[in-house]
Amino acid sequence: MLLGLDPVYWLFIAPGLLLSLYATWKTKSTFSKYSQVGSRNRMTGAQAAALMLERNGIRDVKIEHTGGWLSDHYDPRKKVLRLSSDVYSSQSLSAIGVACHEAGHAMQDAQGYAMLNLRSALVPATNFSSIFSYIFIMVGFFLHPSFLYLGVVLFTVGVVFSLVTLPVEWDASRRARIAMDGAGMLSPEESRQANKVLNAAFLTYLAAAVTSLLTLIYFLFRLGLLGGDE
Secondary structure (H helix, E strand, C coil), rough: CCCHHHHHHHHHHHHHHHHHHHHHHHHHHHHHCCCCCCCCCCCCHHHHHHHHHCCCCCCCCEEEEEEECCCCEECCCEEEEEEEEEHHHCHHHHHHHHHHHHHHEEEEEEEECHHHHHHHHHHHHHHHHHHHHHHHHHHHHHHHHHHHHHHHHHHHHHHHHHHHHHHHHHHHHHHHHHHHHHCCCHHHHHHHHHHHHHHHHHHHHHHHHHHHHHHHHHHHCCCCCCCCCC
């Protein structure tokens, strides 16, 4: 049965969908709230990230402006930390929190953090699986179960990637908190508020991991590998 027409599918992934909706709302509302609160030191997101890199002896990473809303990310291949417009030049607590989080990824890279290396290694396979997993699954429904099994194997790669992402993102926020406190960027109250932004953002990664894992469990159930009928 096709996914969207199978009520069992929606029962399986309902918790993940609800968590995703909540995480999206929480992230947007928290970021928006503290994007209106300026830091006492008047430091921009780009300046905060640069200070983190400097204090940790990281001199081979560039900080660039990028478009999009909350499109901030660190590219370990090119050694570039890209910050969105709402972060790069903003002096808000949200901007500083997000910028320091991304700088935390650069710190992971510089120190050879194993989980970041694993996630980077999984990127090509994950990109391939995200394109072809559902294609093989759909073909399996109509032609032959072998394609369905192959599609589920490919989908599992994406699940592994989403699970590996969790410790990577949590550790980057942990490094950001330590660095912000160590540099005296924020007052204790400001630090607590910036942490709320980081915690809300982590929810989005958690929701994505839960949703992908529940979807995989559904596929295994439908294949008869978890007590369902093939």
